[in-house]
Amino acid sequence: MPPDRRYVEDSLSSLEENLRFLTSLAAQTQEEFKASKEASYSAAYALMICIEATSGVAAHLLASVTQSAPTGMANSFELLLQEGILSSSELVEQLAKMSRFRNLIVHRYWKVDYSLVYQILRDHLSDFRAFASQVEDYLESQSL
Numbered sequence: 001m002p003p004d005r006r007y008v009e010d011s012l013s014s015l016e017e018n019l020r021f022l023t024s025l026a027a028q029t030q031e032e033f034k035a036s037k038e039a040s041y042s043a044a045y046a047l048m049i050c051i052e053a054t055s056g057v058a059a060h061l062l063a064s065v066t067q068s069a070p071t072g073m074a075n076s077f078e079l080l081l082q083e084g085i086l087s088s089s090e091l092v093e094q095l096a097k098m099s100r101f102r103n104l105i106v107h108r109y110w111k112v113d114y115s116l117v118y119q120i121l122r123d124h125l126s127d128f129r130a131f132a133s134q135v136e137d138y139l140e141s142q143s144l
């Protein structure tokens with residue numbers, strides 16, 4: 001069964017909307033960012049949304065165009081690489097780290113290191129954009 005293109009596009013649109021917001025927060029200095037609970041808490045939440053969007057798209061693609069069954073969120077990205085939907089093992093590694101970070105935000109929120117949140121904002125938002133680009137490239141190449 002082909003993937004639901006509307007679901008994928010809506011998810012990637014939500015991802016991009018949150019990335020624009022996170023990019024604006026990344027423009028702050030680390031001191032400004034950490035001094036503002038509004039900035040740090042909303043960044044963690046927006047990152048969680050980005051991670052959920054990527055993992056949702058990953059699970060949807062695996063269910064609709066492959067026979068692969070992920071054992072967890074991080075594994076879904078590895079399977080996308082094996083299936084040729086993603087093309088970068090470095091990207092998969094970063095997305096797997098992000099999925100583990102999402103678990104920290106959700107389940108051990110009192111342990112979140114906001115210096116790490118800021119580092120993600122400064123150094124890893126491009127990972128989400130690379131994911132979206134590779135998914136879009138795959139869908140186009142398969143005429144899906």
